[in-house]
Amino acid sequence: xxxxxxxxxxxxxxxxxxxxxxxxxxxxxxxxxxxxxxxxxxxxxxxxxxxxxxxxxxxxxxxxxxxxxxxxxxxxxxxxxxxxxxxxxxxxxxxxxxxxxxxxxxxxxxxxxxxxxxxxxxxxxxxxxxxxxxxxxxxxxxxxxxxxxxxxxxxxxxxxxxxxxxxxxxxxxxxxxxxxxxxxxxxxxxxxxxxxxxxxxxxxxxxxxxxxxxxxxxxxxxxxxxxxxxxxxxxxxxxxxxxxx
Numbered sequence: 001x002x003x004x005x006x007x008x009x010x011x012x013x014x015x016x017x018x019x020x021x022x023x024x025x026x027x028x029x030x031x032x033x034x035x036x037x038x039x040x041x042x043x044x045x046x047x048x049x050x051x052x053x054x055x056x057x058x059x060x061x062x063x064x065x066x067x068x069x070x071x072x073x074x075x076x077x078x079x080x081x082x083x084x085x086x087x088x089x090x091x092x093x094x095x096x097x098x099x100x101x102x103x104x105x106x107x108x109x110x111x112x113x114x115x116x117x118x119x120x121x122x123x124x125x126x127x128x129x130x131x132x133x134x135x136x137x138x139x140x141x142x143x144x145x146x147x148x149x150x151x152x153x154x155x156x157x158x159x160x161x162x163x164x165x166x167x168x169x170x171x172x173x174x175x176x177x178x179x180x181x182x183x184x185x186x187x188x189x190x191x192x193x194x195x196x197x198x199x200x201x202x203x204x205x206x207x208x209x210x211x212x213x214x215x216x217x218x219x220x221x222x223x224x225x226x227x228x229x230x231x232x233x234x235x236x237x238x239x240x241x242x243x244x245x
Contacts, residue, residue, distance in 0.1 A: 024050070024181065028231075030043070034117040034120050041108075041111075046058060051179065057081045057177060070237070080097050118211065194231075195223070200222045203217070217237070
């Protein structure tokens with residue numbers, strides 16, 4: 001099996017740039033998970049290709065974002081490595097999940113309950129359940145409105161700061177798992193850079209809770225590096241503002 005793997009890697013190297021060892025690519029992506037009267041909760045998953053065609057690593061964290069300050073707190077809730085098992089004697093190659101022994105994880109639902117939150121679907125029936133918002137983007141802000149309903153304003157500087165803080169927090173929180181490169185995993189995360197001028201802003205889900213929480217608009221902020229390889233697709237919670245007459 002190891003001979004087959006080594007042969008495959010050798011052929012890839014000889015075949016040229018199209019099949020050569022790929023560059024290391026790391027991404028982060030949020031999914032809504034819950035809401036309380038003071039915090040928005042997301043599941044944030046990293047994808048690291050480990051500089052390989054045959055391996056990838058994924059870490060998932062529960063992230064609580066303060067609705068007023070957007071300060072972020074994280075708990076590690078899952079870890080998995082996807083590897084390729086090369087078939088012998090004409091068998092097909094297959095993908096397999098590998099998990100490390102001894103890793104401790106938090107229970108995201110338990111954390112949500114402890115912090116007074118409820119699952120996201122308890123406060124939202126899906127994207128734009130009150131109708132898609134009107135979006136106005138300027139050089140410095142993104143605003144979203146629902147007719148005579150709630151009005152939301154997100155300064156781009158605040159959104160970029162949220163993305164940078166998320167990246168910095170991940171760089172010190174991600175497990176320092178092994179990789180083929182001489183650089184460590186945490187160093188690899190620390191070196192990630194993004195072109196803030198190229199960030200894209202998309203209205204995501206909207207929550208209006210029957211529990212008396214304030215409405216919350218999620219804005220999906222997608223930023224990438226100059227080569228558009230590494231990327232973050234994060235959810236920034238925005239509270240309503242009083243709309244001028």
